[in-house]
Amino acid sequence: MNWKHRLATGSRLLLGLVFAVFGLNFFLHFLPQPSAPPAAAAFAGALFASGYVFPLIKTIEVVAGVLLLTRTAVPFALVVLAPIVVNIVAFHTLLAPAGLPLALVVLATELHLAWYYRQAFAPLFARDSQAKREVAARVGGSHAAAT
Secondary structure, eight states: OOHHHHHHHHHHHHHHHHHHHHHHHHHHOOSOOOOOOHHHHHHHHHHHHTSSHHHHHHHHHHHHHHHHHTTSSHHHHHHHHHHHHHHHHHHHHHTOGGGHHHHHHHHHHHHHHHHHTHHHHHHHHOSSHHHHHHHHHHHTOSGGGGO
């Protein structure tokens, strides 16, 4: 196993652990809840008051975290987590800067893994149908023939 693979494995396990733990904490309350600045508390309160947004986000986090930890459908987990990661970074940049260091680590691991698994995303960026079929054939996709 080379160093690139080891680094990707470490990134995958770290990202999976972060999302599994923080997602489960929403349901099981095993970590202390830090105080938040008023704007951050108001934003989180609005999401919680909706009745479905936080449970939906946290369920997605747990599922994607488990997918990463078990090395199952890693590119899918990365795609599902991407908008959540963007919102985590924006939240901590704009509303709760104390959590920004962890948010940046999460962003860095997400970007690193997206680069490591870039072959899986290649058909999305192919310029024409023939190129999409060729790339899909290399990564094992059979659905590209329909495009």
